Structure formats: structure tokens, C-alpha cells
Amino acid sequence: MKAFEKLEHIQSNNNSILSIGLDTDLMKIPEFLRDDLNGIYSFNCSIIEATSDIVSAYKINFAFYEQYGWRGIEILQKTKNYIPSHIFTIADAKRSDIGNTSRAYAASIFKEMEFDSVTLCPYIGVDTILPFLEFNDKMVFVLALTSNPSSNDFQNLIIDGEPLYLKVIRKMNEISTDENLGFVVGATHPNDIYKVREVAPFNYLLVPGIGAQGGSPEKVLQANKNRNIIINVSRDIIYYDKTENFAELARQRAEYYRDLFNSINFNFIKNNSL
């Protein structure tokens, strides 16, 4: 099955547009799991077991594993392999390189690690993306507008009357299809999601920045108009509780977000079909 279809199926079957970000940091997990790096794996397994019927995806942020060197990557790969195969997986690696080298990164993420999708940085141009698109059963999410304070440094610079991030979206859409290509758009810029939807009406959007980063799900989902979207929440779910009940409470928090997103989308449909 193509990754795109897998994503549509799981969003429908689990009635959820929520992705949980496994940004797992040894210093932030419950204290009784901090003895060694395997605590990270145990923590991830518990979160996955407690939530896999109410999410559509897990997003694994590579940085948090790379900080422990190859031992961290081994845990990343074990975690990936623990995720049930019907759940969509996102390698949040934000890779960017050219030709030959980009091909090796694509082999790493799609062949060796068998993720369904990856996040990529567009600065180097389409050469970064093309080797990943050769895996035409997979998906790539290209950074368009990120959720950090300095996203304005370059992404919003105006070129021929429009910001760089819209140029990025147009250029990437020239070389791919809605089934293989999505965009990362931070929830801290909900007004810009209107603009994104003008140039990318049907691509999946991957939206971080809800929860700890303070983005508004109402504004994001209003602007998105019920189109294809994945909303990722990391810290506000996985670190919601630090006791032995952390997984159960993470599930409750994930349910809260899933239901919140669904009710906003439901109201949008209702209000727009009156």
C-alpha cells in the first residue's frame, strides 16, 4: 500500500488527525526510567501501546536520538519497529543534501529504517527532494513555514511580491504530486495557512507547534478548511505526567487533542454546509 493511502486509511479508521511526536529525552521521562538509554525505548513502547488506536501517526525527531550517538540511533530504529505497521510513521530528520548524498539519506530513511515519510529542508533546491521521490510509495514533507521565532529571517522575505515559503511550495509542487508531497507549516502562523492553501489546496500539511509551542488548533483548522492535515503534538502529550501512570495520562491527553481537533473540524463542516 502507498504511504498516502495508509495515511488516509488510518486517519479514517482511528478517526484521528493527531500525530504524537516521540521527542524522547532521557532528562524528561519519568525518573524511574532514567537509569540507562533503554529507558527511552521502554518509555516509547509504553506511549505507543497506550495510544496506537487513537492516533494516525508517530513522528520521531531524530535529534533526540542522535544526541546519544549510534546507541541512540539503535533505540530510534527499535522504536520505529515497535510501531504497529498500520500506523503512519514520520522521520522528522529535516535532511538536506544534493544528488549522491541525498540518495544515501533516502536509502537510510526509506530502505534501512522503513519510515513512511520524512521531513526535508528545501534551501538546496529540488535536488534535495528528487532522490526521495524516487521511492514513489513514500511521502516527503518539505519545510515551508516553521513554528520558531526566527522563521521570518528568510521564509517570509518577499520575492516578486510573495514570500519565499510560497515560492518553495510552488516549486516543489512542480516536481511532485499531492500523493507524494506534503508541507510542514507551523501552527504559530495560522493566518498563513490560508495563503498556503491557495497554492497547495490538496497536499497534506504537517502542522507542529500545538501544545508546548502555543499554536491555536481552532485557527489552524479554520484556515485549513477540512483539507488533508496531520497535527503533531509532542511534549504536551508524552510528558503530561511523570509518575508511573504516565502512559495512561498521555492517552487521556491524546484523546483530548484528538477530540478537540475532530470537534473543530465537525463545526467547520456544519457551519459551511448551512
Add this chain to the structure above:
Amino acid sequence: MKAFEKLEHIQSNNNSILSIGLDTDLMKIPEFLRDDLNGIYSFNCSIIEATSDIVSAYKINFAFYEQYGWRGIEILQKTKNYIPSHIFTIADAKRSDIGNTSRAYAASIFKEMEFDSVTLCPYIGVDTILPFLEFNDKMVFVLALTSNPSSNDFQNLIIDGEPLYLKVIRKMNEISTDENLGFVVGATHPNDIYKVREVAPFNYLLVPGIGAQGGSPEKVLQANKNRNIIINVSRDIIYYDKTENFAELARQRAEYYRDLFNSINFNFIKNNSL
């Protein structure tokens, strides 16, 4: 010792601005080393032993190791640890993320792996770079103008009369010093090195694209005007020969490049002091 000083010392002591890129791919090393992944490590050790007195740096491209998962990263780390400590090391990882996550990448490359420097992608803004700059004895090389065909997609878009890559250089120079910050500028754009030197007169430039990618060392070094620079050659040195003599012939090829670069710089000085 600060990484910047280490780089100046080794360039002076080894009389070399050459960096060798360890873009080691199991399918491209001599056949007798291809039995398993350890062949990559053996290959790297032989190259390092044969060349460490005639280079200033080794650049390790992470993609070629990541394609083998955690086992590849283990070999990357062993290779890094095999490089003599007085030689400058470049983690060519082109990382890009924000705040928290960027901090974890910085911990990975500077603390866990102990590289002297790293390549970073600027699209996300200064937030990507700042956590790396907190390690103020290290160096970062920010991608400005890359050596690939599609580098024009975004890097050369004109904003207020100047290309994006010059905006990137100006912005990055606002937040750092010449001792901590260098730029990656592809050798396939030698005319642009004049423009780069107008806005970044003293930063180190890391120049890939010589050798297999066809950039001209003469044009690059003329434009650079004998300022701080590292020129990287990968495939045309490490894969120059595929027999049991590969390391000896890689050394000869590295000597050729070192001497070529030095003679161009020598002629530049001579011609400009007449």
C-alpha cells in the same frame, strides 16, 4: 584550543588547505574490502594514515553512514575517533531544526561525537545556528551557495536587489564572529565567491565541488584572494584507485591537489605584490 586556532595551526603546519571528504560508500571501495561494513572503517583508516600529514581537515558526510542505520553511525564515530586529534574535523551533516531540537543536534555533534565543526542549513533562521554557537570553542559552516544544479531554485532569488544567499551570510554574521562562523560556497560558482567576499571578507569558506563535480580551483582561489579557506575533495581522492594500493595512490592524488592549491595561492600573492 579553539577549533578556529586548531584549523589555522594545521593549515600552517601541514602547509595545506585541502580537506579530504570521507564519503565512503561500500559499493565504491576496493572489492577486497566489501565483505562487510567494517570494510568502510578499514578503508577510512587507510586513507587517514596515508594522508594525515598533507591535509588540514577530514570532512565526514553523515549520509553515507546513516544509510546503514546505527551500525553505520558506529563506524562513523569510530572513524572520527581514528582521526589524529590535531587534524580539524568537519561533521558534514547539514542539520536544521529549532530551539530544543537544534540543541540536541548540537549535543550530538559537539559533545557525543566531538567534532570540531558542523555544516548547517539556514532556511529555518538563526534559531538553527544559535544552540551550536553556544559551544564557543567550535565552528559552524552555514550553507550559503551550494554546488548542485538546482542551487538556483531559491539561493539566487533576488530580494531587495541581492540574492538570498547573500542575505543569509549577512544575517548569520550579525549573530556570530569570524572565529565561530564560516560558509559553504560551492566551487561551481567561482564568480559568486567575489560577492561572498564583499559581505564576508574574513570568515572561513568551506568549498566543495572540486574534482568529481568539476569546479575550477584556479577560479575559486583567484576570487578568494588568499583569505581563509578549506577546499574539500572527496571522490577524486578516495576512489582514485581501486587496487590494494588505493591508499598510496589516494595520497599521491591528495598531494597533487595540495600542491595545486598552494601554487595558485603563491602565484596570486606574487602577482598582487608586484
